[in-house]
Amino acid sequence: MKKITSTLIAPTFLLLSLNTQANPIPATEDGLLGLYSADNFTITDGQCQDCATIPQALWYFKKELIAVPKKVMPIAVVSKADFTLQEVVKNQDEKALPPLVWLSSQYVIPQARLNDNGTMVIETSSLTSPFFITNKIPSNLSYWNDSTLQFFKQRDVRLRGELTDKGFTARTVWPLDFKIDANANLNALNTNESLKSLVQYENGGAKSVYESRLLWEKAPGVAKEVAGKAVLAFMLNGAQGDDDEAHGGHFAVVTGRMEADGNYSRWLVNNYYNLAANSEKGIIAGITPMDKYLADLNSGQSFYRPSYMLVAVLKSDTVPSQFQATTNRIYNHFYRNDFVYDHSRNNCAGTSIDTLRALGWNIPTRGVESQLKATAAYIYVAATEMSLSKGRAIYDYLNTETTRLFPAVTFDAIGENLLLGANQWSSKLYTDHNPTTPFMRQISEDIEAIYFVRIPQIPSSRAFGLAPVYSFDQYMHQAPADRSQWKIIPTTPNPLPEALKDGAALKLASPSLLPLPVAAVLMFIVGGLTWLIRKLLKRNARN
Template identity: 45%
Template sequence: MFNLRAIATGFLLMSTTSLSMAAAPAGVKSALEGQRFGLLPADSFRLTNGKCKDCPTLPQSLWYFEDDLVAVPHAGKPMSGYKPQSATVADVKEWAASPEAAALAHPGLVWLGSPHLLDNVTILPNARELRSADGSTAALRLVPKISTNLSYWDKSTSQYFSERQVRMRGTVAEVGGEQAFVARTVWPKDYVLNPATMVARPLGARETLAAFVQEDGGGARSPFSTRLLWEREPGAARGWHGKPVLGIMLNGAQGDDDEAYGGHFAIATGTIGEQGEWSDWLVNNFYNLDSISEKGIIASAVPMDNYLMDLNSGQQYYRPSYMLVAVLGKARTAVAFQGGVQRVFNRFYRHDFTYAHAAANCTGISMDVFKALGWNVPERGATSSLKAIGAYGYLSVKEMSLASGRKIYDYLTEEQTRLYPAVAFEAAGSDLLQLVGAAPGLARELTAYEKQLQGDVEAIVLVRIPQIPSSRAMGSNPVFSFDEFMRRTPPDQKDWKIVPVGPRPFPAELHGNPMASSAPSPVPLPVAGIGLLGLAGMGALVRRRQKRKSAA
């Protein structure tokens, strides 16, 4: 078995702007050549790894990628900062009101993983060879499955990709005595946003975004599709090439993990390519930094093709996805989000706040950035305070642990648009449609950011992205409520299919300024009393039973 990370790191010693390797597949080029990372040109970055000693990037963020390939800004390029003493919303809000927010600074890093790109190629059915655009063939190898990943590419994957042209990220390397392209990411070229062929089909009077997500069990086996929900000038020529975008991404439920029915949420920014391409959009992907993902995922800004189609960590290898795309006439609303979320990433890597499955998960962190900018997506409220109190007492007693009771209490009392990816997707999408007049119901005074969004959006597109066939079970739509989650999981938690993950201890010397506010808020005294009384009562019952046994 070969070590692709070592291979990729070795290639950093070579020029990344020109390749002169014998027998390299035709068309291979640097991952930076003529590319973009979202709204920024890739040539303003350089390739390195987390061991870099002269990078302007925060050492805390580099620590996570010591043995992997990242792109960091060239010296002298403006880079996003942070304000550690502020809460997320306060920091982004203050920054957004400053002159600094007018221009997009660079993120500290973009997780790239691979130094080379190979476009417009065909994978032959055996997945051992590829055919380049000039008709020549070359050896193809796949990056190895990481040991903790439960499934991987199989014959069905080879068949799927052999039916279409693809774009690949990977490394040209000598494998088994021959030059080969070792693919880490494979992107289907027919996944495009083509305005010329897109038919306008607004949501019907009784249609909802939630129904779209739930259709056909989530659509894991459905074909890739796009649907134009609204455009500012119907009938006019759609010149979308180069237009900036905001993409709201919802990833579905996994088919082999009962803890993952909630799905995942992220926001992407970028521009639409000449042929409707969107593989180079930048996705702001928040995951728990303090545990090791079984699929190798690390929280970061990452290109869309890596986010969806990395052979190990790509979302599409374990669930379907849905995306709402706002095509913009001006970049300012996308620039504001991207600039704001980059500040949040800086603080996140420093551990100024930590990931929390209820209070600060992928959904809550992303929605907080919009809130700080001034997009007041209508809230749905908590699930139920009454249920939260009952569940707190019940679980505290059942599991003899106040921590277990506290966990369920936090879930049931958290605002649902910050907790559930599907609820956030539906709420933000519905509000966006109302903002542009595509749906009724807007009844509030708009903020400056909301007025910008209202005026800048030229079209809204709904995208369905199927799960890539592999050895993994097919996924489905994510849940929209706690009750739905409970209906879909086995009654006894011992029967849940769970993928255990190990901890990733963060070095104490790298800690930034951990904030007191990142700790959980105290449980109200009456609720805490219920839990304590329950535990005390259970303890007394256990002691009485022990005395009876002793007396007998």
Template identity: 40%
Template sequence: MPFRLRFGEAGPLRTAEGLRWGAVLGATYAGPYSERALSGERFGLLSSSGFRLATGQCTDCPVPEAALWYFRDEVIATPESGQPVTGQAPFAPDGDALLHPSLVWIGAPEIIEHAALSEDGRFLLTPAGRVPFAVTPAIPTNRAYLDHSTTAFFRERPLRMRGATLLERGVPIFVARTIWPEDTRVDMDGARFEPLKEGETLTTLIRAQTGGVTGIYAVRVLWERHPGQPRRWANRPVLAFVLDGAQGDDDGAHGGHLALATGVFGPHGEWSDWLVSNFYPIDDKSDKGILSALVPMDNYLADLNSGQAWYRPNYMLVAVMRESRIPSRVQATLQQVFHGYYCHAIGYDRATNNSTALVIDPLRWLGWNIPETGPTSYLAAMAAFPVAALAQGSLAGGRDAFGLLAAEKTRLVPRDAFEAIGHDLLGLLDGDAPKGELTPFERMLVADVEAVLFVRIPQIPSSRRFGTYPVGSLVELGGRVPWDGDEWETAPDPGKRLFPERLTGSCR
């Protein structure tokens, strides 16, 4: 049965109104312009050849029903039958082979690479020819979307897209869900080697880019094992940390967000296929349509609704490794966390176990002794408890206020964690700690890192206001937003997901 499309407009681009991505798997047209999303791709450290396309309504996937429930109308990749899967085998992060995750949220079944946008925005110019073009529409809670500044930005660069080729009155049209600028690659030979200078810190690097696309995409090499020698980073594994900035139109999002990625550098410095561990409050709906999941980097940053680069500037620390044992151990541990997260064996709490804690805790479990920076203030926490309880009319409000102020900051504040990780990594590589005091994991880290990069990723222009760098503490947050919470500008609240209790028993 043909997939019927209705078209709207977003700037000069057509939008495929009413498109349900979970319904496209049986309706796509096999054209010459695109490749299947599992054809020759990688999911971080793993080849996509061991996966198959599905949706969360799959009945024969080796995935807990509790995990599938969150992706009922989404395109995912799940392991092929017979593949070793996290959650079905004993947890052994230092095993010889990385197990497959239960699922990867890929969003769409096809990929187009090396495409250009036509001047009128109606067509894609691909190596295989011209194809009519449209984009997925904005979700109802997305308050900003593509505009003429977006299309001007995309017309200047080659593009990689995730989407689907659908037939409209017998004519193929490619509908994009993700648009990734292909010039966001690392120039391995040209990236400047510039260690932190006297008085320079990761804080100063982050704060130096204060607004969206007004900054530029840039790569700086902070540490290198063999400065001045040819860089052989192609096909090398990486461990990367992504810090998302503050939104310009949401006072509730000035803290930013922290995610971790693993993968392999492409032959020309490409990194769109790195696999990002993206933890969000699992049972809260997102105004951006974000789902807590393992997701390819191009989707993480550039999905037209949920991509972080549409909302704020981003920053990344990349450790280039000589072998995969460190990234593999980290990825295995995070996959195990996701298994427990979907199954509700691991819970979310914005003070004691938020998205930042879910990233940094596994690193410490593995033996990386990232220094703690302590709580904001125990005294302030004790003082805030009765005030917040009275103001909100509940003990829960007091507990939340106490928990936030008393929480260890590297487990609470994304930028604090990002900076602690980065400075400790650079310190380890510079030999700041005696080797006898290092854990086995830290000794491997010191032995394997070839280079450390700092990457600035500007906000993609759209009708949304430009964001800025994230706050580094609750004190800084208090100085940036209105004291009266009623005066905050916030995103719409899409509500909760009512997770069926019966599904907690679907995990073994």
């Protein structure tokens, strides 16, 4: 592996005080990466020449610090060029590590604190170190400001960044009081509440107080004994406040292990994003630690919108290990472009819930918005925008099953089924009418507690976000009625080089610009007009 040296420039200066337990440590000595031991990985970048990680994955991270499995460790592989979820599930290897984990930083400071003057004061030590924050990406619309400092100096923080002879440059700043309260008493949903109402509380809760709420436990007191147990969690990020293409929010599935203090910063988030474009915030689709996913100073979701998480605590690793092992292999296919991110057909929500269903979780579907509405919208948009491709795009949005389309609906469907199934999946009464699968029975057998977590937005120069929408009509109501008034953040293309496309990507077919139902309607209209014109011509001829 090549030696990595830091080239970060620090534009902002603060002072950080460290106690003897909180000195910067290599990220691979940080204990855990999700369910995996961090010391099973080594830190490199995408230009690594001797990694087992596939070259397509390395290409996307050519300028980024990543953790890759050590040579002695098993790694997820691509076994077939013809990608199917069923094939991946059938041939998964639960011992195989992810092809890479996006860390972005070499070092971690597990605990630190800023005082009013920007100087950390620790009672047990007077040791201090210069502290900087990484540069703002030029295309990023927001960044750390005084409100961010006011927020972080009130609490202990966890940091990821680079250590140089000048000090520590942070790329991720994580509030340590954002944690699971394992001592909380049961506070189940009442008759006037739902997961949707929790998400929509205070218009999405961007400015609300952080909340960790125990919604369900298998037996009284069980939730107080969850330390060390595995989790399968579901992350929903809200609507952005200054991007009218982002009212739908974002969705990801998370795996990890409960810690005694409720800290979940080291859980792994399986984040699907569009690989074909350069994110204005520097986001790259991949498996990444929770603290980086939410609190990276440029790409962290919590700097852009409120978030919500549903956490299932399980007494064995079986279910989250199966999910993570499957996802590890899916990412190999994703980086090869064996399937391509699509905002309607293969987005973050659809890819995630497809994986859960392929594993055997029969999460109920909720249908499409409306075939009639989809057809009418196609004709309207194609005509007004003079673009068949834009017409096809709106048609696909309205004709995609909603648990695969809207992150909020995905979150709601999974959560509702999880709360229902926790008590019922293994009972004879339930299975007689709703046959379950081994995967569902394993969840029912292992699940011990379910938490809802509300994560407010971290203050910065960014506008505050909102709750994500649950339907296309709600989307259009939340965005400006005049599309010319929409705030849209442009991106630049990031195509995988042709030389690296050696799989199914070469055979991908784009959908027809004219969907069959639309073609049928147009033929009916044209046929009707033709009949009417002929009838009028015959009448005129007789006269």
